Amino acid sequence: MNKQNSQEIVNIKNKNVFSRIGAVREIIIFGLVVALFIVFFFTTKGIMFSQEALKIIFVAVSELGLVAIGITMLIISGEFDLSVGSISAMGALVAAKLYQLGLNPFLALVIALIVGIVLGGFNGFITVKFNVPSFIVTLATMIGYRGLIYVITEGIPIGFRVVDTHPAFRKFLTGELGVIPVPFIWLVIATIILILILNFRRFGNHVYAVGGNKETARAMGINTDKIKIICFMTLGMLSALVGVMRVSRVRSFHSLQGEGIALLAIAAAVIGGTLLKGGVGTILGAVLGTLVIILIEYGLIMSGVGAYMYNLVLGAVIIVVVILNNVIEQRRK
């Protein structure tokens, strides 16, 4: 910035390369993804690039990614949701139970999505109306929603063998289109929609504003409560979708389904450059963050290093990436 005697004109020059290239975080994470591919190509002796392996990897990327992009939008709006695993399981349970009762699975899916929206909306409503931190609210609902699942199932698995009765449904949700797994197509569609909303719609501008500075957003006439609740609901719907996807893929509902997905989704968001304080983050970053997590998991397993290394490596990667993000943030200023 130049501070010459500027009585009339304040001329601001953008010298800093970090503030000019807005996507610098994404570029770094993309580099990390490419590096992981290269390293694991050698350590797995090419196994990771077999069609079968890639299919498994991209299904995993899709299931985590759909939750990660939803949670990223919510974190940008300044809130948090730990209950997505429980919501996801509840969606799966609703679909499986209704199907067991003879309902068409497509209709069961729609109802499961509505349940996801309602549960997410409840998180949001309690958070904004009673002014409780969403971390606490969703910690409670994470436990409570899961508890409800146990009450309903008594821990007994429920079969969901749509593949026998409605093969079209399974194709629609977890089949393959040519060589591409359908869940990945769902992830691409949802990613494009959220990118368009966040960058090119009024609503997106309001999401960034509410998370960046809630009081300013309010002063500018934005209904901050409404924006946040819609973000909670969107995440709830995506979580339920993933739940139904998974139950139709593994053909049976188990009460533990989806446990641990919330923290992984938050990790994906953070690796992708989302700041937990809100107002900063991108959907593309979340998808790349998801790729990093899944590649490490499957790359290590397929390298024969053993699954136990995965958590250790992932933890280290998160710390390194977050430090890197902080450095970029400092340079920006």
Added chain:
Amino acid sequence: MEKLPLMKATDIHKWYGKIHAVNGVSFTINRGEILGLIGDNGAGKSSLLKVLSGYHHQDKGEIFIEGEKVKITSPADARALGIETVYQERALVDSMSLARNFYMGREPVGRAGFLNKRKMAECIDVLKKIGLSINSPNYLVSNLSGGQRQGVAIGRAMYFKAKLVLLDEPAASLSVKEVHRVLDLVMEFKEANISVIFITHNLQHVYDIADRFLVLENGEKVKDIEKDATSVEELTKAVMGEINA
């Protein structure tokens, strides 16, 4: 014939629990008038501002704009009525770009409801007119100085054709040079026939430019006087609570 004032507020009351923050304040403001709202910390200036800007609804009292009774229940209502508030700290969202801040809450949309980014780039020209030249609409506002931020908020109020601008302690935490810039901008409002309520506890900032003063103390109006009929000494005494003593 007497013209209608732009805004008339009668017997405004605001309680926060047991605290009577605004106690029966009435005032009017004409078009193109600069009203200095002064008082010590806790005198009720901010509470009155929050009522006018829609942040809090008054517990009692009425507000008229150009003779018509209005109900301001949210900041969105206030903006729709042409009341624009320039907050000192809350004017802009740091983590967002200039254009996204400038149009916040009033983003122009084009086909199918998508943001009209070309239109949003116009904010550069608007700011250039008031002497703030920034080369990109994508510039992060956290890089702007305090005075420049005020400039952006003021340019925004002009662009959206505000009728009444509320300035909340605009000169606090600015350098001396920047205070003068902001005061120059306030005079531009007057030239554009836009009314201004300038809220401050520092009489020095507002004395030169204001047409009239409203002094609050303990939530009550203790003085409402034209500049020609008063002096710095008298106003200072009023703010210090030494009036009628």
